[in-house]
Amino acid sequence: MSTTHLQSASVSTQASVYFDGKCVSHSLTMADGSKKSVGVVLAAELTFGTAAPEVMECVAGGCEYLLQGASAWASCQPGQSFSVPGQSSFQIRVADAFHYICHYG
Numbered sequence: 001m002s003t004t005h006l007q008s009a010s011v012s013t014q015a016s017v018y019f020d021g022k023c024v025s026h027s028l029t030m031a032d033g034s035k036k037s038v039g040v041v042l043a044a045e046l047t048f049g050t051a052a053p054e055v056m057e058c059v060a061g062g063c064e065y066l067l068q069g070a071s072a073w074a075s076c077q078p079g080q081s082f083s084v085p086g087q088s089s090f091q092i093r094v095a096d097a098f099h100y101i102c103h104y105g
Helices: none
Strands: 009-011 016-018 023-030 035-041 044-050 054-060 063-067 074-076 081-084 088-094 098-104
Touching: 063 081, 074 081, 081 088
Parallel strands: none
Antiparallel strands: 009 023, 016 023, 023 035, 035 098, 044 088, 054 081, 054 098, 063 074, 063 088
16 A cells, blocks of 8 residues: 555645656655655656665556666556665656655665
């Protein structure tokens, strides 16, 4: 089951727009101080870098991803997630809109 609601969050009302609008997200700060972002990646193949470790949770749609150093692409569907180490990168391929929650740290 994928997350459909997040309770007790402060939301940045200005969106972060990446890759000429192919990725749009909003930053959240949870009541416990943890950071997340919610967003969508539109049809594209993109490479993201990470500073801190991230868990990408699929809320709707789906994607294929390739972690830095991996040799095989994996898929992520609603209710699934994948982890990305800090100071790393991953490639993502999206055919339709991929709606996600990114959990930092």
